Amino acid sequence: MIEFKDVSKTFSLGKRDVHAVKNVSLSISKGEIFGIIGFSGAGKSTLLRLVNMLERPTSGTIFIQDIDVSKLSSKDLRTRRRNIGMIFQNFNLFNSRTVAGNIAYPLKLAGTPKREINKRVKELLNFVGLADKEKDFPDQLSGGQKQRVGIARALATSPDILICDEATSALDPDTTADILKLLKKVNRDLGITILLITHEMHVIQSICDKVAVMEDGEVIEDGNVFETFTDPQHETTQRFIHSVQSDLPSKQILKEWRSSGGGKLYRVIFKGDATNDPVLSTITKKHDVDFNIVYGAVRELQEKLFGNLIVSFTGDASAVQNVLNELNTIVELEEVIENEG
Amino acid sequence: MKVDWTTFWPRIVEATGETLTMVIATLIFGSIIGISFGLLLFVTRENNILENKLLFQILNVFINIIRPIPFIIFMVAISELTRLVVGTTIGTVAAIFPMTIVASFTIARVVENNLVSIDPGVIEAAQAMGASPLRIIFTILIPEALGPLILGLTFVSVSLIDFSAVAGTVGGGGLGHIAMTYGYQRFDGSVMLVTVIILIVMVQLAQWIGNTLSKKIMRR
Numbered sequence: 001m002i003e004f005k006d007v008s009k010t011f012s013l014g015k016r017d018v019h020a021v022k023n024v025s026l027s028i029s030k031g032e033i034f035g036i037i038g039f040s041g042a043g044k045s046t047l048l049r050l051v052n053m054l055e056r057p058t059s060g061t062i063f064i065q066d067i068d069v070s071k072l073s074s075k076d077l078r079t080r081r082r083n084i085g086m087i088f089q090n091f092n093l094f095n096s097r098t099v100a101g102n103i104a105y106p107l108k109l110a111g112t113p114k115r116e117i118n119k120r121v122k123e124l125l126n127f128v129g130l131a132d133k134e135k136d137f138p139d140q141l142s143g144g145q146k147q148r149v150g151i152a153r154a155l156a157t158s159p160d161i162l163i164c165d166e167a168t169s170a171l172d173p174d175t176t177a178d179i180l181k182l183l184k185k186v187n188r189d190l191g192i193t194i195l196l197i198t199h200e201m202h203v204i205q206s207i208c209d210k211v212a213v214m215e216d217g218e219v220i221e222d223g224n225v226f227e228t229f230t231d232p233q234h235e236t237t238q239r240f241i242h243s244v245q246s247d248l249p250s251k252q253i254l255k256e257w258r259s260s261g262g263g264k265l266y267r268v269i270f271k272g273d274a275t276n277d278p279v280l281s282t283i284t285k286k287h288d289v290d291f292n293i294v295y296g297a298v299r300e301l302q303e304k305l306f307g308n309l310i311v312s313f314t315g316d317a318s319a320v321q322n323v324l325n326e327l328n329t330i331v332e333l334e335e336v337i338e339n340e341g
Numbered sequence: 342m343k344v345d346w347t348t349f350w351p352r353i354v355e356a357t358g359e360t361l362t363m364v365i366a367t368l369i370f371g372s373i374i375g376i377s378f379g380l381l382l383f384v385t386r387e388n389n390i391l392e393n394k395l396l397f398q399i400l401n402v403f404i405n406i407i408r409p410i411p412f413i414i415f416m417v418a419i420s421e422l423t424r425l426v427v428g429t430t431i432g433t434v435a436a437i438f439p440m441t442i443v444a445s446f447t448i449a450r451v452v453e454n455n456l457v458s459i460d461p462g463v464i465e466a467a468q469a470m471g472a473s474p475l476r477i478i479f480t481i482l483i484p485e486a487l488g489p490l491i492l493g494l495t496f497v498s499v500s501l502i503d504f505s506a507v508a509g510t511v512g513g514g515g516l517g518h519i520a521m522t523y524g525y526q527r528f529d530g531s532v533m534l535v536t537v538i539i540l541i542v543m544v545q546l547a548q549w550i551g552n553t554l555s556k557k558i559m560r561r
Contacts, residue, residue, distance in 0.1 A: 054465060078471035078473060081469060086466070088465075088466065092465065093466075094484070096485050097484070106471070108480075109470055137560065
């Protein structure tokens with residue numbers, strides 16, 4: 001659907017060259033929700049704008065539905081853009097137009113007859129749940145409502161692709177959840193491929209199928225969200241994951257645990273099927289060892305469960321060792337070292 | 342010698358008409374040229390939808406040269422050009438020419454300033470939908486900036502009333518001419534008072550029209 005092949009973008013700021021995007025190759029399949037995460041300045045915003053050619057690549061090619069968009073003329077490009085909806089962090093609604101006027105705008109550009117425009121606007125307003133706001137102006141709406149109008153406007157010309165530029169970053173947590181739900185609905189019900197950029201891991205966690213992590217203009221890690229979350233390879237990826245799910249209690253708590261004579265701590269990681277069985281309880285019972293869950297959580301990710309528990313075991317030393325050996329065959333297990341956390 | 346008010350009123354009415362003609366004609370011509378220049382100045386800026394460094398620089402330099410010249414000096418300085426274009430340097434029509442030039446460049450700057458305050462994201466959104474630069478100018482830039490633009494034009498028309506009085510003193514006619522000839526040179530306080538009152542009413546009226554219009558467009 002969208003294919004970046006060795007794409008770079010360099011801006012020259014006076015005498016200095018800024019390499020916003022460096023040698024990025026990515027492939028986004030039809031029907032996916034693909035998230036690009038990175039701290040600000042990582043180049044994700046530029047990468048997103050390369051999709052609809054608001055930025056032109058310095059080198060490399062971008063294929064959208066097998067068409068090399070970097071080679072299109074301005075006129076062809078404008079027609080292509082109707083197939084790529086875009087929503088923004090600050091909504092970017094036209095303040096001089098009503099809600100209906102905003103949604104009608106891309107249809108007018110496409111030369112849609114007036115009767116059809118009115119019908120389509122009503123349809124879209126119903127889809128985003130704003131049927132009663134047709135005649136309101138953007139400044140009369142809340143942030144969440146504005147983004148709903150933004151989404152309706154982006155979907156007006158029935159695009160195959162929706163690109164989202166930090167679409168929930170200006171919203172409060174409840175509204176963010178609503179908008180993410182709506183985006184999921186756009187993806188599921190309309191079959192629209194979504195490419196989004198964000199600096200919030202929970203956005204990736206809640207709706208994305210695939211994720212790419214960007215740093216300094218490069219994609220440093222990409223793949224399935226479940227695998228990337230449960231087995232992050234890169235330090236930056238780990239930092240993002242810790243932003244939504246801390247896998248260790250604070251240093252202070254660990255210090256107190258150790259100074260009060262608490263035993264060794266182990267991190268036990270359950271993925272998928274392993275979460276269905278009472279693994280810890282069965283194995284410790286068998287070896288007559290007690291276990292104590294000091295910290296941890298079991299979370300849902302892409303409709304699979306993922307558990308991360310910090311556990312201590314008490315009992316005969318060799319029995320504990322047997323427990324550890326046996327656990328290690330079923331789940332991931334590692335000792336929490338002294339200065340971790 | 343004081344004027345005889347029973348016969349002088351028609352003269353005042355005529356002069357008021359001349360002033361209004363100068364201001365309104367200048368506002369119309371100045372707006373057409375000024376709004377075009379202002380839009381051109383904005384869209385040719387760096388990183389804008391029709392970036393063109395050369396055109397931008399030429400316009401920018403022109404505006405910067407003309408705007409700081411005091412109007413009375415400018416009017417006299419280009420009198421040969423005025424004669425070439427209008428055929429004379431005396432009278433209301435002759436005054437409209439230099440007034441339009443100055444108004445155009447002032448309005449261009451006002452328009453540009455109002456356009457700069459439009460969120461670039463809004464323009465980007467229109468581009469992302471596949472709007473052409475011309476389409477963006479007419480369906481996004483102008484409607485989005487219209488409210489403040491009208492306030493800006495109101496401000497310009499108030500200074501045009503001022504310019505028309507200046508033009509009046511150097512042969513342009515209108516209330517400025519009356520005030521200078523009868524009020525200043527003949528020390529007739531009553532004429533001065535009447536012209537001042539008419540000018541104040543004009544300014545108030547212009548401001549009221551501008552405020553009402555812009556409020557209607559901005560809705561709040």
